[in-house]
Amino acid sequence: MVHVFLSLPPSPPLYLSLSLSPADIISTVEFNHTGELLATGDKGGRVVIFQREPESKTEPFSQGEYNVYSTFQSHEPEFDYLKSLEIEEKINKIRWLPQQNAAQFLLSTNDKTIKLWKVSERDKRPEGYNLKDEEGRIKDICTVTSLQVPVLKPMDLMVEVSPRRVFANAHTYHVNSISVNSDYETYMSADDLRINLWHLDITDRSFNIVDIKPANMEDLTEVITAAEFHPHHCNLFVYSSSKGTLRLCDMREAALCDKHSKLSDVKFSHSGRYLLTRDYLTAKVWDLNMESKPLETYQVHDYLRSKLCSLYENDCIFDKFECAWNGSDSVIMTGAYNNFFRMFDRNTKRDVTLEASRESSKPRAVLKPRRVCAAGGKRRKDDISVDSLDFTKKILHTAWHPTENIIAIAATNNLYIFQDKLNSEMH
């Protein structure tokens, strides 16, 4: 059955910004591998990490809420003096590394530079220094009469974020994707024309594994739009091109396997068996073993087909919608306009359109399914007609918790978190 989603507390809504500053527009959303942490990047180069509160023992039926865990400035605007170009600080992608010790690591990238950040907690601090007093001032050596061993005392939790690596100067064009390999040692970064492979510990060199730049730029016909490593096979990765090809590459054999599609985003399923792609009007599921055509095609907003000319005029046709799998690979989700987002159940073939808005996001409010009626179609009450859609309200970035039915929806400068009603009631 189609999941019923309700808005996750707390109120006030998370990440709410009353001003419509362009710097607050969320540009990427990503859960970590356990779903405990949720990172968002925005146009102003900031990263905000939310942490899920552990379930309260007094209220066993309530799920944990996401609260702000840490905020830091990841990238600053830069200027390339050689090309006289400003480099935007907008965070294009965030990818978490799998946790291997107490600290968390994430990669964040803007158009040119990828950075590795370490996120660690500090809840103890040493006290009892011999040479410094409590405020940190150097003591006069004459006043030191005895020696003591500093001890660790508990303190209020402090989250520290520090840059560990900066991977720079490897991309001539705009970086659009990063993807961590399943070997947890390497990752790749893709720009419009090239894909580079990095080792996480080495910042001064990278290997170029894909290069589609033509000898003469006047012959340019396609760009790379997305790239991702296979979740299990460390030698396999896929990249999509604007021309309509999906290329599955095996780094060991330098082998290519082409599929044809029209793509703005590509995601492996958790199982590694399927690929989910998103083009402007549809979402498609591909079987890695079947090259000729997609396994399933889902119409996201086909009613826009008659509006393509206007959408070209207002630049909406260039919007790149992302797509997401749920934990069991049975449901796919993607965004649309008017702050609508859609979910498709692959097994039941049912779908639903939901809206991320302040009215529908009061805590515990159940999201009401919406419907867009095509122009001239039979209109029910509460239906929205195609002509009334607000094309400035677009949901480009969505993320699904890796194991539970919790979704994060970025609507311009607001972040909405919804969870499945079933989850909260049945435990």
Added chain:
Amino acid sequence: MISTMECAVDAQSLISMSLMKIHNSRTQRGGIKLHKNLLVSYVLRNARQVYIKEKYAEIYRMQQYEEVMTVCNEIQELNPLDLDAEDTDDEEQTRAACCGEEASLCDAACQRGAAQPEAHARTASALLSGCPIEDGGKEPEPSDYRSCCMEASPLSHFDQFPALQDRHCNKTTVLDLDTHVVTTVENGYLYQDCCCDALQCGQGAQSPAKKRKVEFGCCISEVEEISDFTAARKRAKREDCSYSNPEYTDTSNISNLISIFGSGFSGLLSRQTDLEQICSKQALASLGAWTRAIVAF
């Protein structure tokens, strides 16, 4: 909100939109977005192809109309009963008839400034149906006669043709003795350059040599100015011609931008090469032809 009226399948508006987007991208923060500009350039090329194709069709119809008129003239001239007495009258009548049509066209053209905002609201099919041959006495919209080169050429070109400016009917029809192509220059803007040549080649020169009455004299100086003008515009025209794509027979394909963005475009480049060769030959041929053109009417 997007109203259905705005979504006009107008190749010309797509061209200007695309050019505006390319221009704006140069001042965008963060540098030029390669993917977006690639898509915009594809839309631009395809829109221009459709636009030129429309022009071909329209010019062909104009040519057909003029051939019909020529045949009528010949029939009138050859009639022995009318030859002596009514010769002059018929000439004037036919001229009046032709000029009457042309005057209405010119009037419409002269009013193009006023009708410009309407151009964007019409579909491409309306452009084609605006031709007088199909719609009897319907006055065609002025933008029907606006060629691709008119987009790029500023109004200062008007100054090159002071004689034309003074005339109420700013239209000059030229007969090329080499290729037997009839070309019309209207308001200083040429719109039958190599397109006519393409039709001539394409149609197998079925149009007979035109036996129109011609006028010499003061019109020759205008021809020289026109040849300078066409030389300047030749390059732009060649580029326009090179993007003709017979695949886009249906102008409503422009509205299906998904097909534009989604198609492989692999054939586009090879077709361009072929058409470039054809058009460059035509351009050279027309350049030579201009030096021997004779002005009619």
